[in-house]
Amino acid sequence: MTVESTLELHDVSKHYGKDIIAVNGFTQRFASGSYVCLLGPSGCGKTTTLRMIAGHETTTTGDIKINNNSVTKLPPAKRGTAMMFQNYALFPHLNVRDNVAFSLKMRGTDKPARHKRADELLDMVDMGSFGDRLPDQLSGGQQQRVALARALITEPSVLLLDEPLSALDPFLRVRMRSELSRLHDELGITFVHVTHSQDEALALADTVVLMNDAKIEQAGTPTEIYNQPRTEFVARFMGGHNVIELSGERFAVRSDHIRLDKNAHDWPATVSFVEFLGSTVEVTVQREGCADITATLKDDVFQQQPLAIGDSVGVEWAQSAQHKLV
Amino acid sequence: MSSTTVKSSSAKPSSAKPSSAKNTLVGWLMASPLVLILGCFLLLPIIAIVAVSFWASTEYSYFPAFIFENYEFLLTSPVTLSVYIKTFMFTGITWFLCLVIGFTVAYFLAFHVRTLPMQIGLFLLCTVPFWTSNIIRMISWIPFLGRNGIANNALQDMGLIDEPLEWLLFSDFAVILAFVHLFTLFMIVPIFNSMMRLDRSLIEAAVDAGASSRQVLTNVIIPLTKPGIMIGSIFVVTLVMGDFITVRFMSGGQSASVGRVISNEIALLQYPAASASAVVLLLTVLIMIGIMLRFVDIRKEL
Numbered sequence: 360m361t362v363e364s365t366l367e368l369h370d371v372s373k374h375y376g377k378d379i380i381a382v383n384g385f386t387q388r389f390a391s392g393s394y395v396c397l398l399g400p401s402g403c404g405k406t407t408t409l410r411m412i413a414g415h416e417t418t419t420t421g422d423i424k425i426n427n428n429s430v431t432k433l434p435p436a437k438r439g440t441a442m443m444f445q446n447y448a449l450f451p452h453l454n455v456r457d458n459v460a461f462s463l464k465m466r467g468t469d470k471p472a473r474h475k476r477a478d479e480l481l482d483m484v485d486m487g488s489f490g491d492r493l494p495d496q497l498s499g500g501q502q503q504r505v506a507l508a509r510a511l512i513t514e515p516s517v518l519l520l521d522e523p524l525s526a527l528d529p530f531l532r533v534r535m536r537s538e539l540s541r542l543h544d545e546l547g548i549t550f551v552h553v554t555h556s557q558d559e560a561l562a563l564a565d566t567v568v569l570m571n572d573a574k575i576e577q578a579g580t581p582t583e584i585y586n587q588p589r590t591e592f593v594a595r596f597m598g599g600h601n602v603i604e605l606s607g608e609r610f611a612v613r614s615d616h617i618r619l620d621k622n623a624h625d626w627p628a629t630v631s632f633v634e635f636l637g638s639t640v641e642v643t644v645q646r647e648g649c650a651d652i653t654a655t656l657k658d659d660v661f662q663q664q665p666l667a668i669g670d671s672v673g674v675e676w677a678q679s680a681q682h683k684l685v
Numbered sequence: 686m687s688s689t690t691v692k693s694s695s696a697k698p699s700s701a702k703p704s705s706a707k708n709t710l711v712g713w714l715m716a717s718p719l720v721l722i723l724g725c726f727l728l729l730p731i732i733a734i735v736a737v738s739f740w741a742s743t744e745y746s747y748f749p750a751f752i753f754e755n756y757e758f759l760l761t762s763p764v765t766l767s768v769y770i771k772t773f774m775f776t777g778i779t780w781f782l783c784l785v786i787g788f789t790v791a792y793f794l795a796f797h798v799r800t801l802p803m804q805i806g807l808f809l810l811c812t813v814p815f816w817t818s819n820i821i822r823m824i825s826w827i828p829f830l831g832r833n834g835i836a837n838n839a840l841q842d843m844g845l846i847d848e849p850l851e852w853l854l855f856s857d858f859a860v861i862l863a864f865v866h867l868f869t870l871f872m873i874v875p876i877f878n879s880m881m882r883l884d885r886s887l888i889e890a891a892v893d894a895g896a897s898s899r900q901v902l903t904n905v906i907i908p909l910t911k912p913g914i915m916i917g918s919i920f921v922v923t924l925v926m927g928d929f930i931t932v933r934f935m936s937g938g939q940s941a942s943v944g945r946v947i948s949n950e951i952a953l954l955q956y957p958a959a960s961a962s963a964v965v966l967l968l969t970v971l972i973m974i975g976i977m978l979r980f981v982d983i984r985k986e987l
Contacts (some may be wrong), residue, residue: 415889436895448890452908462894464904513894 363426364439364516364549365391366412373407373420378400383409383573385421389566394543396564400596403570406521409553413442413519425517437461441515444523445504449494455481456490459508481510484542500531507542520552524559529552534558534560557597557678561585569593586613601652602684609684617654617682623673628652630670642666644674731967737915738960748959755961764946769969773933775857776925779864783921784914787872791913792906794873795880809908810985811873814866823863823934830854830862845966855937863935866921866923872917880911881908919974 366389373382382404387397396404412418412423416433423431449458456477457464463473477535481487494502503523510518523539524532540563543550549560554560560567561581568578576596588594591602594611601612612614619630619642628646640661641656652674666672729969741750759765790811798804816824829835830853837849852858883906891901907914929944943966 413893415893435893441888442893444886445891446884446886448884448886450887450890450905450909461891461896461904465897467893509890509894516951527706 361587363391363424364547365389365424366395366517366549367424367427368408368412368425369407369422371423372419373411373416374405374419380573382411385575387568387575387578389549389551391549392547393549394540394564395549395568396550396560397553397564397568397570398557398560398596399570399576400554401555402571403552405555405568406572408570409519409521409551412517412551413436413440414438415442424488427440436465436513439516440519441507441510441517442511442519443510443521443523444495447494447502447506449502449509451491451494455486455492455494455497455505457569458494458505459512461509464514476512477508480512481505483509483511484538497525499532500535502536503527503535506556508652509548515548517549518546518548522553524554524556531557536564539563552561560668561597566655571596577679587682587685594684599655602647603652604652605683611684612676614641615639615655616655617652618675619654619656619666619672620674620675621666621670621672623675624671626670626674628674630666630668630672632665633668644672646674693946728897734960734963735955738964740957740960742806742957747954750903755957756965758958759965764941768941768946769945771940772926772944775860775942776922777862778861779868779920779925780918781863782861783869783872784918786869787917788876790869791876791880791910794877795883796906815870819867820930820934821924822867825936826866827854827858827967830859835850855929855939856936857936859879859935859942860932860940863931864925864928867931868921869926871920875913875916875920876910877913883909906944911981912983915977915983918977922973922977923970924968925933963986 368385368387371382371385372380374380385408387402397408399405407416410587414430414433418431421431422429425434425439430440435442450461453461456474457482460468460477461557462474463476468476477577478487478490481490484507486501486504486508486614489497489501489505497505503526505632507523520539526679527535536559537553539550544565550561560569561584564581566578567581567584569584570575571592576592577584579587585597585599588597588600588611591609591611594600599614601614601617603610603612626646627647628644630642631645631651632643633643634643636656640656640658642656642661644652644654646652654674737747738755739751740747741752741754742748763954773969782959792802794807794811797809827834831837832849832854834854836853837846840846841849844927887909888901889903896904922945927944929942929948932940932942932945933948943962946958950956950962
């Protein structure tokens with residue numbers, strides 16, 4: 360079963376007052392059923408963008424289309440979107456079943472029907488036996504499942520997730536990540552997921568939109584974003600990259616594509632820091648007139664030629680590993 | 686309650702016998718100021734009133750005894766019943782009006798005023814009348830509502846009425862008007878407080894689920910501000926139940942309330958009878974609060 364659920368934003372901007380621009384000219388088209396991650400540091404406008412798609416924030420300019428219909432002027436419930444809030448926003452006075460059935464109650468569905476449907480959705484998120492509990496009797500992960508069920512009961516064509524994993528502990532975060540991925544495959548609808556964690560975006564998304572300072576910095580598949588960062592900001596934000604300046608131009612080189620060789624001396628540098636991370640070792644080297652360079656070496660490679668602080672090494676990388684930044 | 690908290694927090698994990706005895710002492714000492722204050726200023730007076738309510742009295746004297754005559758007279762007199770009915774009527778109508786006005790004002794302040802400084806400013810404005818005494822605020826209605834007062838003159842000038850409305854002043858209307866004026870703030874404050882604590886994303890979540898603004902009000906805001914509503918209701922109900930001065934001034938002495946009965950008995954130096962009335966009133970109010978607390982758990986709010 361596939362629901363048509365394309366999402367299109369055309370030149371969408373949000374201004375607060377005269378001077379504050381939260382989102383500036385956001386234009387992007389997402390294919391039906393894609394998993395979109397809006398990624399960026401806090402204050403970059405990603406949440407505002409999500410809230411404009413949801414209809415909880417008006418747009419200053421621009422147009423938002425879902426399935427080729429403009430929804431810019433529609434109220435949230437008429438857009439075919441459903442939002443899962445950052446702190447889940449479960450109603451504390453309603454039990455889990457009534458929370459999930461809330462939107463059906465608003466539509467006037469009778470009690471047995473809406474409870475039946477709510478129980479079906481709770482089963483889908485493995486919370487079937489918790490229907491009678493109150494939200495504050497649940498753990499964070501359980502609350503999130505309930506929030507997910509509540510959002511999905513409206514059968515949205517676009518599901519909007521505002522930092523859905525940030526309130527969970529690291530272990531649960533990874534588990535819920537795979538859960539979200541499974542759910543996305545099952546439902547076949549478009550997910551838009553706001554996050555500030557690049558791991559999350561790389562793991563989940565098929566389209567990553569990296570935002571900075573109200574603008575889209577780069578949009579593309581996770582591999583594109585990670586392997587071909589367009590700007591220095593992208594390279595630094597995604598991490599695992601060195602930004603190296605060579606003859607006036609700047610390049611990004613992945614730190615695991617850098618080799619260090621004690622016997623080579625054509626691009627010499629001095630080891631300033633060594634950190635053992637388990638399967639890899641991170642070695643930071645310094646070179647005069649150049650920013651620090653980090654090399655991520657496989658554990659066994661490092662063991663063949665151990666390095667200590669103060670050692671002088673030659674730094675090498677393949678020509679194909681370096682990407683010019685604008 | 687407070688003494689156990691103090692004890693448990695000051696107890697060390699490896700508490701040997703002597704040190705735990707010392708901790709108990711420290712706990713009692715730390716709790717003692719509150720115990721002293723409540724004991725001297727709440728418990729003792731109530732015990733005294735209860736004791737005096739069993740005393741005997743004649744027209745000109747009263748003396749220690751243990752008789753039930755005061756209660757017997759009070760509970761069998763038809764006056765008591767009619768006075769209580771009147772007081773309940775004042776309480777009920779005042780409570781309802783305070784609730785409607787208080788909730789509306791609090792809702793406006795919490796959800797329609799956008800900036801915090803503006804909210805605080807308007808909230809303080811609500812409290813300005815409370816800088817003057819109750820009695821002054823009450824009496825200031827008299828020239829307004831009187832036979833030739835502003836209200837009657839204005840209505841006559843506008844041609845809405847031909848002769849002054851008699852029921853404006855010294856009537857039940859005037860009593861309730863003054864009550865509502867005096868006590869609405871006690872409803873606004875706790876409801877406003879509840880509303881300000883309400884997580885705004887809950888309202889957004891309800892809107893996201895398709896709730897109209899009325900549905901948001903009935904399904905989210907009212908259920909979640911119930912504790913505030915209940916605290917405000919307790920204030921208003923206890924204040925109106927115990928009032929005597931407002932009823933006396935605004936009714937021109939024509940209406941009775943339980944408080945006025947007690948105040949009259951005190952004026953006649955009938956202390957045992959007044960004490961008995963006070964005890965019955967106290968129990969009535971406690972029962973009312975007990976019933977109200979059945980409906981809402983206000984502990985969350987405290």
